[in-house]
Amino acid sequence: MRRKVSAALLFGISMSVATVAGAGSVANQFRSGAFGVPWNATKARVEAKYPGGQWDKTAANRDQYCVASKQTLLKLPAEHKTQRLCFVIGADGTLANATAHMNPTLQSLLAVVNRSRTTFGDFDAVTRDENSIQSRSTSMLWTKDAPYLVKVSSSNDADGSPEVVTFTVSDEAALHTGGAAQVSHQPGN
Numbered sequence: 001m002r003r004k005v006s007a008a009l010l011f012g013i014s015m016s017v018a019t020v021a022g023a024g025s026v027a028n029q030f031r032s033g034a035f036g037v038p039w040n041a042t043k044a045r046v047e048a049k050y051p052g053g054q055w056d057k058t059a060a061n062r063d064q065y066c067v068a069s070k071q072t073l074l075k076l077p078a079e080h081k082t083q084r085l086c087f088v089i090g091a092d093g094t095l096a097n098a099t100a101h102m103n104p105t106l107q108s109l110l111a112v113v114n115r116s117r118t119t120f121g122d123f124d125a126v127t128r129d130e131n132s133i134q135s136r137s138t139s140m141l142w143t144k145d146a147p148y149l150v151k152v153s154s155s156n157d158a159d160g161s162p163e164v165v166t167f168t169v170s171d172e173a174a175l176h177t178g179g180a181a182q183v184s185h186q187p188g189n
Contacts, residue, residue, distance in 0.1 A: 026120055026169075027145035034098035034169040035071070035085055041095045046087045060175075062096070063089040073100055073167060074115040080108050082167075090172055097170035104162045109154050112167050113140060116152055123152075139176075146173040 033039050037049050046065050047053065053067025066086040073082055082100040090096030102108040117123070123140040139153040148171055155164040170176055 025145050026142050026150050027148045029119070030148055030150070030169045030171075033095065035069075035087075035100070037087060037095055037098065039095050039171045041087075042093060043089055046089075046095060050085065050087075058088055062091075065089075069100075073102070073112065074119055076111050076115055079103070080111045088175075090175075096172045097168055097175060099166050099168040102165040102167065104154075104165050106162055109152075109162050109165045112165065113152050116140075116142065116150060116167070120150060141176060143173055147171050149173040149176055151176050 033041070037046055041049075043055070043063060043065065050065070050067040050069060053065050055063060055065050058064045064086055066084055068083070069085045070081045070083065071085075072078070073080065080102060083103060084101040086099045086101065087095055088097045088099075102112060120142045121144075123142050125141040125143050127139045127141070128137065136157075137153065137155040139151050142150040149169070151166075151168040151170070153164070153166045153168065154162045157163050168176065
């Protein structure tokens with residue numbers, strides 16, 4: 001009996017180490033672009049790849065193109081397909097980041113966070129809504145491969161249910177790291 005418990009424990013430890021060791025980098029996956037659009041894409045190239053969307057401005061006054069798009073993200077099951085993609089054009093006139101809007105459910109949030117952690121390792125920065133007693137928005141960021149960055153964000157209603165769940169990829173990390181607190185997953189840190 002003791003050998004079975006020890007074997008099971010050893011197997012569990014080896015699987016968790018293998019998962020972290022097998023995690024790929026953000027740069028390896030997104031160095032060439034995101035959602036089929038290269039980082040050097042202009043507004044016209046983004047719109048040509050995803051016709052039928054609409055241009056507007058972000059809060060930072062950057063051009064943003066949003067379009068309905070149902071596609072698989074990080075090999076997640078079909079119920080977690082994207083609903084909408086938004087592409088932000090940077091100061092240099094090329095793609096700066098791409099954001100996938102997911103179904104705003106706790107299941108989608110957990111699926112994309114867990115898949116991001118098994119794909120890229122533990123997140124290393126976080127931003128939260130600090131202006132309320134109970135945070136209404138949280139973002140987990142993978143910044144180790146700056147300028148490439150992955151950010152998973154959620155905004156919640158007053159009851160804590162997700163209203164927005166997004167997965168963002170950027171080649172301009174500075175657009176997303178302002179106010180981010182570094183986190184450590186090491187004991188004692």
